[in-house]
Amino acid sequence: MEKFDKEKIISDLKHFFQTEFPAPDIELTETSDLPSLFIIDSLRVLTTVLHLEQHFGISLIESDVSAEIFQNLDSLSDFVLTKLQA
Amino acid sequence: MSFLGNSPLTPEQQQENDTPVKWSVILAVLGTLLVYAYLFTQIADWANLPLPQDLAEEMGIETENIFDSDHNVDSEMFISSTDEFSNDDERLILFSIVAVAFLCSYFLPMRFKKGSLFISFLIGMGVLYGLRTTTCLLLAHWLVYLVLHIPKASHKFAFGFLAGVLACIAFAEPGDSWFENASLISAWGMAFCLFFNLLIWPVMLRFKVCAKVLRTLVIQSALITVFMGAIWEGVHGEAWALPLGVLLFFWHWERLMMYHVDYKSGRMPKEVSPIAYLSVFLTPASLPNWKWGVTVGQGYTYLENNFYCVDKNRLAIEGLKIWGIALIYLVFNDVIRYGLVNLFQSFGIEVYNARITRMVSHYVSGGEVTTSSVLATTVLDQIRWMMLWGGSVHFKTGIWRVCGYQMDPYFNKPWMSTNLVSFWVRFTFHYREFLVRCFYYPTFFKYFKNNIVLRITFATFAAVTIGNLVWGHMTEGMFYHGLNYSNFGEVLKTWPYFILLTLGITVTELYLFWRKPKRKAWTLDRYWVTDFFAMYCTIQFYCIIHVFAKPSSGATLTDCAKLFLIGFGIHLD
Numbered sequence: 008m009e010k011f012d013k014e015k016i017i018s019d020l021k022h023f024f025q026t027e028f029p030a031p032d033i034e035l036t037e038t039s040d041l042p043s044l045f046i047i048d049s050l051r052v053l054t055t056v057l058h059l060e061q062h063f064g065i066s067l068i069e070s071d072v073s074a075e076i077f078q079n080l081d082s083l084s085d086f087v088l089t090k091l092q093a
Numbered sequence: 094m095s096f097l098g099n100s101p102l103t104p105e106q107q108q109e110n111d112t113p114v115k116w117s118v119i120l121a122v123l124g125t126l127l128v129y130a131y132l133f134t135q136i137a138d139w140a141n142l143p144l145p146q147d148l149a150e151e152m153g154i155e156t157e158n159i160f161d162s163d164h165n166v167d168s169e170m171f172i173s174s175t176d177e178f179s180n181d182d183e184r185l186i187l188f189s190i191v192a193v194a195f196l197c198s199y200f201l202p203m204r205f206k207k208g209s210l211f212i213s214f215l216i217g218m219g220v221l222y223g224l225r226t227t228t229c230l231l232l233a234h235w236l237v238y239l240v241l242h243i244p245k246a247s248h249k250f251a252f253g254f255l256a257g258v259l260a261c262i263a264f265a266e267p268g269d270s271w272f273e274n275a276s277l278i279s280a281w282g283m284a285f286c287l288f289f290n291l292l293i294w295p296v297m298l299r300f301k302v303c304a305k306v307l308r309t310l311v312i313q314s315a316l317i318t319v320f321m322g323a324i325w326e327g328v329h330g331e332a333w334a335l336p337l338g339v340l341l342f343f344w345h346w347e348r349l350m351m352y353h354v355d356y357k358s359g360r361m362p363k364e365v366s367p368i369a370y371l372s373v374f375l376t377p378a379s380l381p382n383w384k385w386g387v388t389v390g391q392g393y394t395y396l397e398n399n400f401y402c403v404d405k406n407r408l409a410i411e412g413l414k415i416w417g418i419a420l421i422y423l424v425f426n427d428v429i430r431y432g433l434v435n436l437f438q439s440f441g442i443e444v445y446n447a448r449i450t451r452m453v454s455h456y457v458s459g460g461e462v463t464t465s466s467v468l469a470t471t472v473l474d475q476i477r478w479m480m481l482w483g484g485s486v487h488f489k490t491g492i493w494r495v496c497g498y499q500m501d502p503y504f505n506k507p508w509m510s511t512n513l514v515s516f517w518v519r520f521t522f523h524y525r526e527f528l529v530r531c532f533y534y535p536t537f538f539k540y541f542k543n544n545i546v547l548r549i550t551f552a553t554f555a556a557v558t559i560g561n562l563v564w565g566h567m568t569e570g571m572f573y574h575g576l577n578y579s580n581f582g583e584v585l586k587t588w589p590y591f592i593l594l595t596l597g598i599t600v601t602e603l604y605l606f607w608r609k610p611k612r613k614a615w616t617l618d619r620y621w622v623t624d625f626f627a628m629y630c631t632i633q634f635y636c637i638i639h640v641f642a643k644p645s646s647g648a649t650l651t652d653c654a655k656l657f658l659i660g661f662g663i664h665l666d
Contacts, residue, residue, distance in 0.1 A: 027609060053537065054606060057545065069538045070358035074100045074398070 011063065011091055016084040023058050037081045042074050052077075065090040100398065104203070107401040111203055118406045122195055122495050125416050126188045132166045132424065134185040158427035168423040170485050172221050173383035174337055183221060187380055190217035191492055194377040198496040199405065207372040207400070210496055214375045221380065222337065225263055229338020230375075232259035237349065238370045240311045241356060242363065243294050250286055252367075257285030263338060312353045315346035316564065319571040327578030335576075343572060344387050345374050347527045347564070351392030354530050361393045378492040384573070386486035386503050388523035390493065395526075399499040412494030415502060419487035426480040433476065437469050447473035454645040457652055467660035471636040474643070479504060511614040511627040513601040516635060524565070532560035549606070550599050557595040562588070566642075586650065590642035597634055 011019075021035055028045045035045075046052055055077070056067050065087060076086045130136050137144050144164035149156050161167035165181065172183040190213055197209035218227045235256055244252045261281035268274045297304035310317065322333040335343070352373060355361045373393055390396060401408075430447055437444045442465045445451035452470045456462045486503040493500035501522050510516035517525050537552035567584045574580050614624050637660045641653050655665050 029611065053549070053602075056537075060542070066542070067538065069534045070360060072534060073360065078100055 011087070013084050013088055016087050017080050019062065020080050020083060027054060038079050041077050041079055041083065046077055059087065063087050063091060102398060102402055108203055110401040110404050112404045112406055115406045118409050119199065121413055122409055123192055125413055126192050130185055130188045133168055133170060134165065134181045135163065136185065137165065158431050159424060166424055168484060169426070169481055170381055170423055170488060172380065174340070175222050177221060177223065186217060186220055190377050190380065195495045203401070206497060208368045210376045211368055211372040214377050214379065217377060217380050226338040226341070228259050229263035229336050230341050232256065232263050233339060233342035234371060234374060235259055237311050238367060239289060240307055242365050242370065243297060249290055249294065253286035253289035254282040256289065257282035260285060308353070312349050315343035316568055318343065319568050319576060322576030323571060323578045323581055326576055333576050340572065341383060344384055346568060347388045348374060348390060348392060350531050350564070351527055355392045355394040361397070365393070376496070378489045381488055382485035385482055386489055386523070388527045389486060389489050389500065389503055391523055391526055396498060401497050402499050405497055408497060408499060409495045412491040415487050415494060416491035419484050419491060422480050422487060423484035426484060429480060430477050433473055437473070442466055442469050444470045444473050447477040449474045449639055449643045450645040453640070453648045453652065453656065456656055457645065457648045462656060462659055464659055464662045467637065467640070467656055468633060471639055471660070472633060474639065475636045508628065508632065509615065510631050511624050512605065513597045513631055513634070514605060516631050517598060528556040528560045528565070531564070532556040545606070546603060549602050553599045553602065554595050557598055558591040562591045586644065587642045589650070589653070590638050593638040593641070
């Protein structure tokens with residue numbers, strides 16, 4: 008199984024957001040506000056959830072879908088890391 | 094604001110947004126309310142000012158379909174289920190209460206702001222509906238509060254006693270003397286106090302399952318009452334007449350469900366003060382058109398994350414803009430509607446006064462209906478409905494905003510939607526949130542986790558068919574038309590609408606999931622025409638399936654299906 012550390016998770020997530028929801032005029036950094044820039048509708052939430060589950064092999068529950076967790080790459084990678092370590 | 098809502102705010106952030114007083118903003122808010130009062134009430138007459146219609150005529154504005162017989166604007170903003178005062182007087186009370194709520198929320202320190210909104214609501218409600226109805230509504234919410242948030246030991250006696258006092262005022266016949274009334278209130282207070290302290294709370298604390306069941310029962314009390322009342326009427330032939338306060342409480346069932354979702358998710362504190370709970374549901378924004386846009390405001394977390402999340406003056410200005418849009422809807426609704434009807438008729442297309450039910454009746458009685466009529470009537474009916482609702486729900490949204498909440502508008506330019514998923518986001522935003530949070534997410538995160546197609550299909554079905562039909566249309570229909578058994582059948586007859594909507598949204602979700610759009614809609618390039626075409630198809634699909642949702646009496650499913658097909662140019666007769 009592939010090993011993930013925070014840096015790798017952020018890099019993978021960055022790649023995911025840039026390819027799935029292309030926004031050439033927006034620079035995606037670790038602190039960019041994902042809910043207002045990328046995860047702007049229900050379908051994008053679901054796409055992101057499915058990616059997290061399939062790519063990182065984690066399982067999300069309903070209460071994980073929140074602005075706190077999906078706030079930016081930093082918070083999202085922390086969440087993935089916590090799930091992977093659980 | 095984003096789909097996921099705002100992040101939780103710290104008290105310090107909220108305090109920072111309680112920015113210095115700007116008198117221009119205060120004057121603008123109060124001035125706008127005065128304009129509303131001038132247009133929709135009798136104050137012009139009382140103040141010997143030119144009446145709105147006379148002024149409009151003097152200015153050369155066409156006044157047909159705008160004003161009523163008393164020369165002020167004939168609008169669909171009203172206070173539901175009460176005839177204490179005339180419509181105009183009720184509106185004046187409403188605008189006054191909104192002004193008081195705005196000033197309190199603007200000037201009072203942060204810790205008193207929410208409470209002041211609740212108190213303003215109580216005053217308005219008391220004046221408009223009377224003491225009994227207000228107390229009854231308060232009691233219903235108080236009981237929910239006591240079941241969801243078991244009080245601290247030091248508060249248990251007082252909180253239980255208060256429930257009895259409220260119940261006594263709401264339901265008991267008053268005695269002849271002061272002593273008799275005091276005894277009555279004490280007896281009810283003690284009875285409720287003992288009931289909660291000796292039975293309800295100990296059982297809830299000891300048996301987690303009982304606590305869970307009881308919480309679900311109070312949250313679902315509206316739906317349970319609907320089913321029990323309808324079955325009772327079916328068996329005994331006698332319909333239940335619910336006290337007005339209880340009925341008004343039941344109209345909060347969708348928001349109560351969202352509050353319960355927040356409660357169960359652990360995203361809100363288990364200990365919430367009575368004022369914090371009551372100010373979720375009972376604010377001046379509930380007063381106008383009580384039964385319309387009942388999901389506006391959602392649950393605890395949404396409101397908490399949106400309260401003073403930006404500068405209060407900015408929020409007030411945004412509120413004013415939304416009130417401006419509401420004003421256009423309220424004043425010009427009929428002008429636009431009749432204008433569109435006349436426009437289509439001038440092209441020889443019969444649109445049945447923009448009412449699907451009339452078209453269905455015409456068809457059922459043997460009349461001929463053309464494809465263009467079906468297409469145009471179904472669209473115009475939705476425009477009519479949206480404009481009718483737009484005025485009051487935007488006014489509600491504006492109240493929330495000027496009082497410090499960054500409330501999303503109920504309608505967000507739905508005509509910009511180029512697919513059904515985007516339409517679902519833009520049309521009836523808070524109701525869609527209710528369906529997503531109470532039905533879509535619980536299903537999506539629980540079932541078919543290894544199969545994307547089944548996962549999306551099942552979650553969409555749970556939200557758009559089951560949630561929308563049973564917890565949305567059926568419950569609402571029963572409260573509108575009475576707890577009669579026959580009303581079940583009337584709502585169930587509309588099932589094709591829900592299935593078609595589910596199919597449409599599911600196919601769109603799957604299509605967009607697999608074939609990611611590489612281009613942003615409405616970008617000014619050579620694909621702009623395809624955006625326009627996609628927008629028309631999206632809106633037309635949503636509108637035409639309403640043939641099944643609004644059948645007239647006597648129309649069979651076959652009649653509706655035939656009309657639906659006529660919309661696609663297929664004539665089976």
